[in-house]
Amino acid sequence: MKFFQTIFLWLFAATSLVSAATYSNPLKAVNGSDPHIVYSGGYYYLMTTTWTDLKVTRATTLNGLKTGTTKTVYKDTTASRCCNVWAPELHYIDGLWYIYYTAGTSANLDGQRLHVLKGMNRVNSLPR
Numbered sequence: 001m002k003f004f005q006t007i008f009l010w011l012f013a014a015t016s017l018v019s020a021a022t023y024s025n026p027l028k029a030v031n032g033s034d035p036h037i038v039y040s041g042g043y044y045y046l047m048t049t050t051w052t053d054l055k056v057t058r059a060t061t062l063n064g065l066k067t068g069t070t071k072t073v074y075k076d077t078t079a080s081r082c083c084n085v086w087a088p089e090l091h092y093i094d095g096l097w098y099i100y101y102t103a104g105t106s107a108n109l110d111g112q113r114l115h116v117l118k119g120m121n122r123v124n125s126l127p128r
Contacts, residue, residue: 028046038091049087054073056090073099085103
């Protein structure tokens, strides 16, 4: 009996892992990978990636992020950091916006590195 309970629990756990792999971003069905959301100054900012670039969508409500204007804030053709753009995070620190992300080559993950972008000024460093 203990054997069947163990098998049942293992199958249940495996099914849970498979269903987690089918997640899709409810705010951005297309180009919505690696979502990261912050709220600042009355706006929600949604960071996403598309493998080769970083995008920001801004809206006054969470639901507004579905149809908000999306702007590309980073794209690079330098071979050492052109691709595998993942895990963007947007942070407001000491009056400036920073975007942290990883990027590497298209060949493999050996060159994957952490990068940071710093906003150009305190008022309009993110697209409006």
